Amino acid sequence: MSYDFEDPRSAMDVVEYLLYPIYQMATLAAASLCFLCRRSYRAALVLLALGACWLWLCATPAMATRLLESLERHYPQRDASTYAKADAIVILGGGALPRYGVGSDADDAYSLATRIGFGLQLFRDARADMVLVSGSDQAQRMARRLQRQGVPVDAVQTECASTNTHENAEFSAVLLKRAKRSRILLVTSGFHMPRAAAAFANQGLDVIPAPAFDPVYPSWQAHPWWPKRSALRVTGRCLREYAGLWWYRLRGWA
Secondary structure, three states, X not given: OOOXXXXXXXXXXXXXXXXXXXXXXXHHHHHHHHHHHOOOHHHHHHHHHHHHHHHHHHOOHHHHHHHHHHHHOOOOOOOHHHOOOOOEEEEEOOOOOOOOOOOHHHHOHHHHHOHHHHHHHHHHOOOOOOEEEEOOOOHHHHHHHHHHOOOOHHHEEEEOOOOOHHHHHHHHHHHHHHOOOOEEEEEOEHHHHHHHHXXXXXXXXXXXXXXXXXXXXXXXXXXXXXXXXXXXXXXXXXXXXXXXXXHHHHHOXX
């Protein structure tokens, strides 16, 4: 999985929401209202202005691109055939699934750019003879799609118990070590790779990062400082990823 924090769930839900700029703006607006009720007009105005400026900045492609590149810079995308061979290909759930699951349409550019699509390319290029898909919400669907695209049933394993990246790594490591496969090609989105690779390496696995292009992130052609909703979404996800990486390091999971 890509976006998570750990138990207690109720407390962490609040924290996750506060990592999104729009909720940060709402929090500052609520604080501003409190100051306004106390007739502290200057403090109210300052808080409201800060919230508006922060929201505007987070919604700009310039900010979103900078954050995204800072997470992805150590994990450049490469052709599947250029990767070293490994014992297994591990594909994490949480990303977009291909539009099509059967037939030649599944080989379109969009489908092959997803995590499952890039994992399929690695398998077709004989980078490993086993694929492990991990994630409670998508593992079974991903496994079926791989099998429909010609991956043998006995070459696909599923890990369906994990609900976050730490559990992806912990539960997958058990299956991989049982099969005596410690060198893995790890497939996930580039922005998620720093935390995912660290979590899997923390389980004693030899990790080769193999980032997939995440098609949910558009390229922005307009002015970089003109706010866009899609840029705000990317900024929010990147902020969550930075916070998640910090949390994993604090817990000793990365």
